[in-house]
Amino acid sequence: MLNIIIFGPPGAGKGTQSEFIKEKYNLTYISTGQILREEMAAETEIGLKVKEIISKGGLASDEIVAAIIDKFIASHADANGFLFDGYPRTVKQAEILEDLFKKYNICLSGVLSLEVPEDILVERMLERGKTSGRADDNIESIRYRFVEYDNKTKPVLDFYQQKNALHAINGVGTIEEIFGKICNVIDKI
Numbered sequence: 001m002l003n004i005i006i007f008g009p010p011g012a013g014k015g016t017q018s019e020f021i022k023e024k025y026n027l028t029y030i031s032t033g034q035i036l037r038e039e040m041a042a043e044t045e046i047g048l049k050v051k052e053i054i055s056k057g058g059l060a061s062d063e064i065v066a067a068i069i070d071k072f073i074a075s076h077a078d079a080n081g082f083l084f085d086g087y088p089r090t091v092k093q094a095e096i097l098e099d100l101f102k103k104y105n106i107c108l109s110g111v112l113s114l115e116v117p118e119d120i121l122v123e124r125m126l127e128r129g130k131t132s133g134r135a136d137d138n139i140e141s142i143r144y145r146f147v148e149y150d151n152k153t154k155p156v157l158d159f160y161q162q163k164n165a166l167h168a169i170n171g172v173g174t175i176e177e178i179f180g181k182i183c184n185v186i187d188k189i
């Protein structure tokens, strides 16, 4: 059973590559960003709580996203394996995920870290902003998402490095090229 985390800064291509990975390896996909956007669109209690912080480019609270992940895993007990996109984003979330893995008897196969220079990331996100309709794909929010990434998310890399679970992948190139590199890594896990 494969259980993979796709990791990387905002705009690294996690969502795009996840589409291909989940198909090829028959994984159940969970994107906390996508779920939070659905909650916001439906104006649920969670959605209303996170709306302001997300549109500014900040992170939702660890408790809120942990509850989302817990509920999702519990309701997909028959999954062949999971692909986590955008979670964990803090060391606290990584620790919570360890506990959830124990609770549900899941074993982490590996963390794929997409590496892309910041100028390319900004360019990609501004381009995406033209059609995504996302409140956080504007230059101020993008800048703040990088601040949050540097301060809170980057330390997650060390967390998984220490567990020998981290696989760095160059995230610059065509979608097909990057997917090829990802498959090479997954096939060796």
Ligand code: AMP
Residues within 6 Å of the ligand: 010, 031, 032, 033, 034, 036, 053, 054, 057, 058, 059, 060, 061, 062, 065, 085, 086, 087, 088, 089, 093, 136, 145
């Ligand atoms: P994404 O779609 O992964 O780029 O996430 C979009 C936004 O949702 C992020 O900038 C955060 O505001 C929020 N978000 C998504 N995942 C998390 C998470 N694991 N922890 C906190 N906030 C999150």
